[in-house]
Amino acid sequence: MRGSNETVIRVRGLEVGFGETLVLKGVDLDVWRGEILGFVGTSGGGKSVLMRTILGLLPKRSGLVEVCGIELGSCSRAQHRRLEQRWGVLFQNGALFSSLTVKQNIQVPIREYLKVSQQLMDEIAFAKLEMVGLSVDAADKFPSELSGGMVKRAALARALALDPDILFLDEPTSGLDPIRATEFDELITTLQRTLGLTVFMVTHDLDSLHDSCDRIAALADGRIIAEGPIETMLASEHPWLKAYFRGKRARAAGIA
Numbered sequence: 395m396r397g398s399n400e401t402v403i404r405v406r407g408l409e410v411g412f413g414e415t416l417v418l419k420g421v422d423l424d425v426w427r428g429e430i431l432g433f434v435g436t437s438g439g440g441k442s443v444l445m446r447t448i449l450g451l452l453p454k455r456s457g458l459v460e461v462c463g464i465e466l467g468s469c470s471r472a473q474h475r476r477l478e479q480r481w482g483v484l485f486q487n488g489a490l491f492s493s494l495t496v497k498q499n500i501q502v503p504i505r506e507y508l509k510v511s512q513q514l515m516d517e518i519a520f521a522k523l524e525m526v527g528l529s530v531d532a533a534d535k536f537p538s539e540l541s542g543g544m545v546k547r548a549a550l551a552r553a554l555a556l557d558p559d560i561l562f563l564d565e566p567t568s569g570l571d572p573i574r575a576t577e578f579d580e581l582i583t584t585l586q587r588t589l590g591l592t593v594f595m596v597t598h599d600l601d602s603l604h605d606s607c608d609r610i611a612a613l614a615d616g617r618i619i620a621e622g623p624i625e626t627m628l629a630s631e632h633p634w635l636k637a638y639f640r641g642k643r644a645r646a647a648g649i650a
């Protein structure tokens with residue numbers, strides 16, 4: 395199994411809410427260096443909220459979020475910017491800028507954080523395209539000219555632009571047909587291995603959870619209800635985990 399016992403992301407007693415509603419009610423979670431952690435949970439349960447809070451995009455009510463030993467919320471702006479360069483994010487549906495070409499999209503974080511020549515930025519963009527299995531022909535295309543699978547790959551190339559240590563993926567295979575989804579899972583696994591990435595992946599995809607993830611954490615009722623390899627999920631008697639991992643879809647996927 396990949397992954398060390400070095401904690402890269404540490405979350406303790408995290409509470410996040412909107413108005414009267416508390417979405418995360420005391421989340422404790424560790425993500426270990428070099429692992430692919432799959433994050434599952436009830437629909438609308440707060441998976442994206444947790445990811446956005448770890449990224450510093452949403453405020454917390456209480457608790458602790460530490461990334462690479464740096465506590466978010468109490469670090470300086472300069473420290474936070476340095477941290478932002480150590481992670482890459484693939485948002486749901488890619489979230490590419492529609493008015494920019496693929497190459498320009500990949501160069502957005504480079505422009506934001508590094509001072510390098512246009513020529514070097516082009517070389518970086520082409521290298522990242524190759525890394526995610528897109529040809530150089532895709533560089534000058536706009537997102538609207540790409541297939542769903544190509545959008546995901548282009549967004550992944552952008553997430554890798556700054557050579558991050560940590561990759562955050564929000565529903566990376568959603569909207570892809572099963573063949574494209576399997577190819578994307580394989581790409582993530584290969585990149586994780588070759589680049590030594592730590593991957594935090596929010597997903598509903600049972601195949602991704604089974605084939606790509608070293609460990610899984612499950613969120614329900616605002617808390618982590620289970621954490622461990624897929625065998626832990628399969629052995630759990632928690633009603634939601636039972637229905638999810640041993641239900642009809644899991645049987646169809648050959649997991650249960």
Ligand SMILES: Nc1ncnc2c1ncn2[C@@H]1O[C@H](COP(=O)(O)OP(=O)(O)OP(=O)(O)O)[C@@H](O)[C@H]1O
Pocket residue numbers: 412417435436437438439440441442443444
């Ligand atoms: N910026 C926001 N303002 C108010 N409410 C929000 C905001 N972001 C998320 N929420 C609410 O928080 C809850 C959790 O949302 P979240 O998107 O994290 O769920 P999820 O587990 O990722 O769901 P899904 O699996 O359906 O994508 C939802 O009820 C959502 O409406």
